[in-house]
Amino acid sequence: MEIGIIDVKGKKLYVEYKNLFENRPTIVFLHDSLGSSQLWRDFPDKLSKETQCNTLIYDRLGYGKSFPMFTHERKNDYMETEADVLNTLLDQLDIQEIILFGHSDGGTIALITAAKYPEKIKAVICEAGHIFVEDITIKGVADALHAYQTTNLPERLAKYHGDKVEMIIKAWTEIWLSDRFRNWNIEYLLKDINSPLLFIQGENDEYGTLMQVEKTISQVGGAAEKFIIKGAGHTPHKEVPELVLAKSIEFIGQIVNSRKI
Template structure:
């Protein structure tokens, strides 16, 4: 897929968009808190081909090949704001029928977007998303910050994010480790989610317990399905790509 920068209300975002299938929805991929378009590797293209749906992958501001963040400081509602940016991007590209696939922070953003803009979202797949803060999440972020400070993680991230790495890591870790973020909770939005939902989570997810899944599935208004995978951590689509791909294909085909 060819990539380009697009202006979304003054934000220069990098997108890769493939529009090959007429009258089919577009699967929109939403990356995690240290992710970007490149780090999805070939998963989006494989899902697009298997479902014969179009595909859009993009880097949020401050990530990958998008322009830098203006500041590392974030409010508690930063993911709600990202759902609004997603909506503005869809308006810019004239996309009115999408299927969201979000991982981690991207999974949360997918849930919020589906709650705020249900008329545009035909279905959504949330992989390892969060609806509230748990002790295991805080520990996971602390461990990631320690790895950033003591291993070659900065160099590995630089390959994908260039000189934006330090601000990106600071933005993620500071908000999640702050006292004020412990009260963050989006359960009140879940009743507004009417499109079909597939929630994928590894049983050994180091950033969240299965309570994230159970409480989400129980509170959305649309049909909801959970796919819990034993012996798998926070990134099922990388750890067991073929299984996650197969399940996602089956779910999406049921919505077409």
């Protein structure tokens, strides 16, 4: 077990690596655009217990208990860069058999990582990820920015991110609301994803339509399935945790038991 700050090419990241099961895969949890390791709550531990898999949870630079971002300014390929950071972290920890579980931005980073480093990634669970920008996404980000400016959202986020809240809000909203990001698209990478994929999305996701799901599963190189949850929004693992947990356990069990891992 390893918990604490790890230097990944100059980026000081907070990491929780629970290596409890010998010769079993590791589920890597990738948080959303305002998330952190703490905000996963007990979901990783429950999934780990039921699947007998190890877990790696970390805060990306600027989030949670990690060190602050160097700047709030982001390039269009910022999530591709995060996939490279993850790859380096996995090398440093010498983790070989990997299942990715990413939510929102984390889901997108999971897809990119599976495409760029297919030899490492054995399966992907993508929850509410994005592969292109939609009008509903822009509206969702704009609404979140308005909530940040008019409600107690800053105080609530500060419980998890401390004095880094303003920086992560600027980093997230400025890139997604910019004209230059409107044409961002990672569909060209999907053909390189050969590992099994489970795409989970709430039917009422306020940040993306089901086209995100359909276009993803139709273009990946490996086997893919979707799990659309009626009535759920952007965070099914919090809104209906038992449903997401049960489906994830089933998906991981099929992969492990079929000796794909």
